Amino acid sequence: MEPIRWIRAGFLIDGRGGEIQENVWLRIISGRVDEILGPNSLETHPREPEKRSTDDPGILDLSEYTILPGLIDSHLHLFMSGAGNTQIREKQLNAGFDEMKPTLARHLKQLVACGVVAARDGGDYGGYAHRYRSECVESDPIPVYLRTAGKAWRKPGRYGKLIGRPPLDGESLAEAVSRTAAGVDHVKIVNSGLNSLSEFGKETPPQFDSTELREGVRAAHDRGLRVMIHCNGTVPVQIAVEAGCDSIEHGFFMGPDNLKRMADRGAVWVPTAVTMKAYSERLPPESPEAEIAHRNFDHQVEQIRLARELGVTVAVGTDAGSLGVHHGIAVKQELKILTKAGYSVSKAIACATANGARLLDLNELGTLQTGKAATWVAAKGHPQDLPDSLKSIRLFISGRETKKDPSCGEGPNHL
Ligand SMILES: [Zn+2]
Known part of the structure; x- marks a missing residue:
């Protein structure tokens, strides 16, 4: 499978507690965030990810999701x-x-x-x-x-x-x-x-x-x-x-x-x-x-x-x-x-x-910023749906999606 190169996110919460960004592109290289582009920087960007088709295997479309650090x-x-x-x-x-x-x-x-x-x-x-x-x-x-x-x-x-x-x-x-x-x-x-x-x-x-x-x-x-x-x-x-x-x-x-x-x-x-x-x-x-x-x-x-x-x-x-x-x-x-x-x-x-x-003391984790691990949670919907929308999520570790686990809930009632 092609490694993911560009992520298109509906909203990005980067973990630092500041403003939530809308319509963001993240470039991922070797499991790390290489670059983050907001809507304003896209037009002038030389690589112009938005002009590529979303069918492109190098693009993952999470435009219906809010993404946040693991x-x-x-x-x-x-x-x-x-x-x-x-x-x-x-x-x-x-x-x-x-x-x-x-x-x-x-x-x-x-x-x-x-x-x-x-x-x-x-x-x-x-x-x-x-x-x-x-x-x-x-x-x-x-x-x-x-x-x-x-x-x-x-x-x-x-x-x-x-x-x-x-x-x-x-x-x-x-x-x-x-x-x-x-x-x-x-x-x-x-x-x-x-x-x-x-x-x-x-x-x-x-x-x-x-x-x-x-x-x-x-x-x-x-x-x-x-x-x-x-x-x-x-x-x-x-x-x-x-x-x-x-x-x-x-x-x-x-x-x-x-x-x-x-x-x-x-x-x-x-x-x-x-x-x-x-x-x-x-x-x-x-x-x-x-x-x-x-x-x-x-x-x-x-x-x-x-x-x-x-x-x-x-x-x-x-x-x-x-x-x-x-x-x-x-x-x-x-x-x-x-x-x-x-x-x-x-x-x-x-x-x-x-x-x-x-x-x-986990320096790689905690924020989605250039140079950090491309490890994030994708929760469907608007940021205001959080934290409720965390009950069903997609998880990406170092840029790769983990296989689907049972949904987030109470554990089974046995040892
Ligand atoms: Zn305790």
Whole structure:
């Protein structure tokens, strides 16, 4: 088959959060974007792609589509599905690596079906996502850049058993972080509990004090690894931001002072608001827990609105694997929440592309610009149809269309 040379796109969202361009041509050479032409530059352009017939095998006509960079989920747990069935969840929490492999592969396929080309894993008790990436991805090539933490670090006796382990007896967090498994891409630390579903806004104490956490973050940075910190509530978030973490995960009820702190320090926020929306929809309607989940969600939307006003860098992460949060489709759902919080379509997409690529240190991805990978999602229709139009997409990796996967939706209800 002829390599694709020119792409004709109805609309281009380049991932940087600026104006959406209409009627754009992209020239692709060796899997990269070589040139982008808007309507004004076409007439004077020496190669005049528009005068060529659209039957030309060197032209791909996506004039009925909006194209955008491949999506990035900056927080998920590949070992869990979002299935609500307790037996499945139990099984996923006890399975060995071999039993888990098909599940991990299926979740990666779900990501591809929804146009997600890169993901940052937030850890699992067995380090399975990391092991899968290290051992299996080459024999089963799925075009998702997976960034893994292995197992997260937490305080003994505190929340986080499913996703990590505590330092050894007598070992400091910094010493533990220093021996984090070789080959991981980042370090994950847990510094609070979960959000209460029985008392609105109830804060849990931080797991680590400021000195422990600062030294832990420094130990990771000394190894060249970035740090993602799970934390909710004012004190746990303040300690994490002041410790110099690269990203705050969840950050429910962190409050405006922490948002200002994050804007000042350039820490990235990954709000994972979709988790609380999923809870509010899954818990028995009219139950006090469902009502609190709803209020937690609304509160987070208001925090996201404020973060936008204050200039905090937000990256889309879904915590997929959490109850009711399914791999792939959750990115579309989180994008919808950002638009609800006042983000324009272009700025919301930037959170799921350019901002994620910077956080994951994937320089080739995140924007559609000259010199970057020709990796994009084509969603039928006008940009204003986004993010809903992401439910059925075409995905192109390095200029080539991936084979059609099942449409983007909830995963099957089995391990
Ligand atoms: Zn998580």
